Amino acid sequence: IQRSVQTPDNAFLRIDNVTKSFAGIPAVKNVSLDIAKGELFALLGGSGCGKTTLLRMLAGFETPTSGRILIDGRDMTGVPPYERPVNMMFQSYALFPHMTVDKNVGYGLKHEKMTDLERKDRVRQMLELVQLSELGHRKPHQLSGGQRQRVALARSLARQPKVLLLDEPLGALDKKLREHTQFEISNIQYKTGITFVVVTHDQEEAMTLATRIAVMDKGVVRQIGSATEVYEYPNCAFVAGFIGSINMFDGGIKSVNGTASVEVPQLGVTLEAREHPGLTAGEAVKVAIRPEKIHITGEAPTGGVNAVKGTVDDLAYFGKDSLYRIRLATGAVVQVNNVNVRRPADSVRVAQWEDEVWLSFESSSVVLLR
Ligand code: ATP
Numbered sequence: 001i002q003r004s005v006q007t008p009d010n011a012f013l014r015i016d017n018v019t020k021s022f023a024g025i026p027a028v029k030n031v032s033l034d035i036a037k038g039e040l041f042a043l044l045g046g047s048g049c050g051k052t053t054l055l056r057m058l059a060g061f062e063t064p065t066s067g068r069i070l071i072d073g074r075d076m077t078g079v080p081p082y083e084r085p086v087n088m089m090f091q092s093y094a095l096f097p098h099m100t101v102d103k104n105v106g107y108g109l110k111h112e113k114m115t116d117l118e119r120k121d122r123v124r125q126m127l128e129l130v131q132l133s134e135l136g137h138r139k140p141h142q143l144s145g146g147q148r149q150r151v152a153l154a155r156s157l158a159r160q161p162k163v164l165l166l167d168e169p170l171g172a173l174d175k176k177l178r179e180h181t182q183f184e185i186s187n188i189q190y191k192t193g194i195t196f197v198v199v200t201h202d203q204e205e206a207m208t209l210a211t212r213i214a215v216m217d218k219g220v221v222r223q224i225g226s227a228t229e230v231y232e233y234p235n236c237a238f239v240a241g242f243i244g245s246i247n248m249f250d251g252g253i254k255s256v257n258g259t260a261s262v263e264v265p266q267l268g269v270t271l272e273a274r275e276h277p278g279l280t281a282g283e284a285v286k287v288a289i290r291p292e293k294i295h296i297t298g299e300a301p302t303g304g305v306n307a308v309k310g311t312v313d314d315l316a317y318f319g320k321d322s323l324y325r326i327r328l329a330t331g332a333v334v335q336v337n338n339v340n341v342r343r344p345a346d347s348v349r350v351a352q353w354e355d356e357v358w359l360s361f362e363s364s365s366v367v368l369l370r
Contacts, residue, residue: 030067040195046242050216058086101143132151162195271363294336323336
């Protein structure tokens with residue numbers, strides 16, 4: 001509900017009220033966004049939300065229907081892709097199969113004014129950066145998926161762009177390799193200091209990689225913030241539901257006085273919620289509570305916390321944590337995620353099927369959304 005959008009004072013890449021329509025249908029609507037030099041910025045959203053279109057406009061492959069894009073203070077209107085201080089790494093990597101790794105990395109330098117020696121040296125630096133120095137003579141089919149991804153990264157960095165655009169950079173990798181490569185990308189970004197803009201539909205990827213995230217939905221930016229900001233302080237029900245899992249109920253504000261008192265018929269209680277400036281009594285809101293912020297106990301909790309009683313409907317044990325579905329007398333179901341810390345293996349479950357349990361959570365864990 002609250003939360004101002006932070007804008008860096010030193011905008012290096014400025015998207016100024018940009019709209020893009022295809023045959024009269026807007027794919028990107030009035031997006032304004034400032035990215036600072038050296039940021040690793042993520043455009044996050046589901047399929048068709050317009051994130052790729054926005055990235056392609058930064059690259060110059062699409063022209064905004066209205067609005068402007070400025071890079072390093074220069075208006076990019078009418079500037080073709082190859083004249084922009086920008087490079088793009090595509091999801092498919094688009095490596096040339098008949099060329100060696102060295103040749104692939106050096107390809108983009110063909111038109112640069114450099115001597116052969118300088119070119120060779122740059123290729124060597126780039127392969128060192130992505131830790132593939134030994135594999136310069138191989139061809140793409142002789143590499144693993146993760147190695148191909150690194151060659152593509154080396155190639156797109158070879159011309160030393162001011163901005164690197166990455167379209168689903170980890171899309172082609174399996175889960176284990178993705179996790180590893182995430183760290184590698186942020187490490188390389190940090191070492192080079194180049195501004196990275198990453199498009200992804202994967203919220204975990206955005207949260208691990210990016211200094212800031214723009215969450216997009218239907219062509220619109222819903223929220224811009226750090227991983228913590230969009231997770232802990234979502235500004236709308238869409239962002240709360242898109243980032244991580246969350247319990248969401250309808251509520252009505254009873255009173256506002258420091259904390260807010262909110263009636264939640266689905267839970268059959270009145271909850272104390274985090275302070276949210278601008279709320280008024282009588283207002284209808286969405287009440288959001290993260291599953292891992294809920295404590296599960298056999299006894300009624302003591303002390304001034306929010307509490308509801310229910311029955312264990314379902315549970316799943318995942319080793320490091322367990323997921324419970326608790327059915328309340330009202331019929332509502334609440335998801336609880338319990339991290340299994342310091343519990344001997346024979347008692348990892350805090351409750352069993354059909355057990356009567358209490359759920360409790362701090363007022364600071366209750367997020368109200370419009
Ligand atoms: P995905 O993750 O599925 O790639 P996205 O968020 O990147 O999705 P975009 O590719 O930006 O989404 O597309 C946004 C909308 O614009 C979609 O409805 C898409 O069909 C439409 N669109 C994109 N490019 C074109 C085009 N060249 N012609 C017509 N419509 C287009």
